[in-house]
Amino acid sequence: MSQLDINVINEQNLLDNQQVQWAVDLLNYTKDKIAPDQAIEMSISFVDKDEIKKINETYRGKDNPTDVISFAIEDGEDQEEIEMLQQTFGIARNIGDLVICPAIVAEHGEEYGHGFDREFGYTLVHGFLHLSGYDHIDPEEEKEMIGLQNQILDDYGLKR
Incomplete structure (x- = not known):
């Protein structure tokens, strides 16, 4: 299995070291499920509501705070060329950046009745899948993405 290189930005210390490591572990688990043979890099920033x-x-x-915003680098148009360059030069695939607000995640976890860990896991996996090219705009894509997301969360022990 290839690696996942994650640049974690937690300048406001909104999560403790254990929570950050848990997030990294879950993202590595997710990467190994969907792209075990790829070297991937990304960043994740934890920010406050403002x-x-x-x-x-x-x-x-x-004009409102949200739980997560993803900034995918790839848009799918140049995918074959990107993959060829990665294989030729052995460089990691940079999938983009996630920005997560732990306070909103906590609010959603309480609102939905399944707590912070399940909601945080959902947010991480959902965002990672978006960065990896999955979407839920049309019903077929949604079925694939949400099915994969739920399977990863269940397998990791974060059942609803």
Whole structure:
């Protein structure tokens, strides 16, 4: 299995070291499930409500805080060329950046009745799948993405 290189940005210390390591472990588990033979890199930033609200407004035109925003690097158009370059030069596939607001994740976990860990896991896996090219715009894509997401969460022990 190839590696997942994650640049974690937790400057405000919104999560403790154990929670950050848990997130990294779950993302590695997810990567090994969907792309075991690829070297992948990404970043994940943990921010407060004010910061995610600014990001949401700037990049999505929405004036409210949210739990996660993903910034995928690949859009699918140049996928064959990217894969050829990665194989030829042995470079990691940079899939992009996740920005997560733990406070909103906690609110959602409470609201949905399954707690912080399950909601945090859902947010991490869902965001990682988006960065990896999965989407849920049409019903077939949604069925594939949500099915994979739920299987990963269940297998990891984060059942609803």
